[in-house]
Amino acid sequence: MIQRTNNSEVKKLNRNRVFRYINSKNRTSMPDIAAALDMSGPTVLQIVKELREAHVICEAGEFESTGGRKAKALAAVRDARYAVGIEITRNHIGMVLTDMTETVLKHNRMRKAFTYEDEYFKQLGAALEEFLGEDKAVRDKIAGVGISVPSIVDSTENHITYSRALDLYDIDGEVFSRHIPYPCVLINDANAAAATECIADRQLESMIYLSLSNTVGGAVVFRQENGQEEPGSPLGSVFENMYIGKHWHSGEFGHMIIHPGGKTCYCGKKGCVDAYCSALCLAEYADGYLERFFDRMEDGDLELVKVWEDYLDDLAITVDNLRMCFDCDIVLGGYVGSLIGPYIKELQKKVAEKNIFEGGGAYVRACRYQKAASALGAAVYYIENFINSI
Numbered sequence: 277m278i279q280r281t282n283n284s285e286v287k288k289l290n291r292n293r294v295f296r297y298i299n300s301k302n303r304t305s306m307p308d309i310a311a312a313l314d315m316s317g318p319t320v321l322q323i324v325k326e327l328r329e330a331h332v333i334c335e336a337g338e339f340e341s342t343g344g345r346k347a348k349a350l351a352a353v354r355d356a357r358y359a360v361g362i363e364i365t366r367n368h369i370g371m372v373l374t375d376m377t378e379t380v381l382k383h384n385r386m387r388k389a390f391t392y393e394d395e396y397f398k399q400l401g402a403a404l405e406e407f408l409g410e411d412k413a414v415r416d417k418i419a420g421v422g423i424s425v426p427s428i429v430d431s432t433e434n435h436i437t438y439s440r441a442l443d444l445y446d447i448d449g450e451v452f453s454r455h456i457p458y459p460c461v462l463i464n465d466a467n468a469a470a471a472t473e474c475i476a477d478r479q480l481e482s483m484i485y486l487s488l489s490n491t492v493g494g495a496v497v498f499r500q501e502n503g504q505e506e507p508g509s510p511l512g513s514v515f516e517n518m519y520i521g522k523h524w525h526s527g528e529f530g531h532m533i534i535h536p537g538g539k540t541c542y543c544g545k546k547g548c549v550d551a552y553c554s555a556l557c558l559a560e561y562a563d564g565y566l567e568r569f570f571d572r573m574e575d576g577d578l579e580l581v582k583v584w585e586d587y588l589d590d591l592a593i594t595v596d597n598l599r600m601c602f603d604c605d606i607v608l609g610g611y612v613g614s615l616i617g618p619y620i621k622e623l624q625k626k627v628a629e630k631n632i633f634e635g636g637g638a639y640v641r642a643c644r645y646q647k648a649a650s651a652l653g654a655a656v657y658y659i660e661n662f663i664n665s666i
């Protein structure tokens with residue numbers, strides 16, 4: 277009995293690996309799959325048959341012959357499932373539609389101040405309806421709607437324990453999905469954005485995502501560093517690889533103290549990262565607009581040049597602390613991370629000076645997705661779930 281269970285688990289795992297491999301390629305062939313995943317021809321043949329019967333892969337022409345019989349090309353059915361990601365912030369609602377490619381098919385962002393009232397959630401449902409439009413083929417295949425919120429979220433209970441940005445405490449997540457006719461889940465915004473960075477890589481590596489928005493947060497992505505590469509399952513389920521912590525508080529890097537007795541943080545402590553590295557620390561010098569801060573600094577405003585220099589010093593301390601704790605790449609996201617690209621070398625130089633082990637600073641980089649990162653990550657949650665079920 278136990279043996280049988282194990283066999284079926286191995287079969288499912290193999291089927292999953294084959295599907296992930298096919299989905300990661302434009303087109304591939306059975307010999308390619310067998311070679312890449314180190315599987316026998318008959319095993320691949322059987323799995324391909326099952327995946328075709330499940331309508332998640334299809335034939336996509338033939339490859340040019342290299343002497344023998346032409347190999348049939350296989351591809352994933354891109355529209356086997358769709359998913360939507362909604363990104364809720366204090367003043368905006370962003371929406372993203374994705375499919376099996378886990379890329380942005382459609383994106384919309386509207387200005388809408390968050391209020392904890394049924395009217396807001398009704399309008400959220402209406403905005404989703406409008407976003408999806410009339411296309412029944414899409415609607416019928418929606419696996420779910422992931423909702424990214426700037427909050428500490430207990431995802432198993434679908435419960436917001438705390439959100440400073442939305443001013444919410446102990447809220448049942450069900451209110452967010454009350455007017456949405458699809459399966460929904462609430463996801464912490466930094467975790468969602470970190471998931472997007474992982475899929476941008478197509479390889480899951482351990483990573484710290486440091487979100488530098490109006491508050492500072494982050495996510496911890498762990499990959500088993502056992503040296504065993506698993507081609508065909510580059511991501512596994514990215515959400516399962518996040519370290520959440522005992523009370524869903526992991527990654528709250530904004531409240532690490534970098535200047536004891538320093539500026540007062542909104543949490544009440546003195547000297548927190550948040551008080552020095554949030555996007556607001558820069559935007560407050562430019563009428564509340566972060567882009568304007570960078571524009572004016574580029575125009576030679578010496579006060580802002582100094583502010584930026586100090587900001588980078590504090591960010592370098594934070595990044596170095598994270599590197600000492602986790603020994604992995606650090607990705608800068610959020611509002612500042614989206615604009616830091618031109619200055620990343622300067623930051624790398626500062627962190628390199630603190631790096632007692634390797635001496636370099638290349639381990640810190642800017643995020644790859646500047647727009648809609650959290651919305652896409654929230655949508656990816658449902659695509660990954662679907663892929664896991666294959």
Ligand SMILES: [Zn+2]
Binds near residue numbers: 542549
């Ligand atoms: Zn704090």
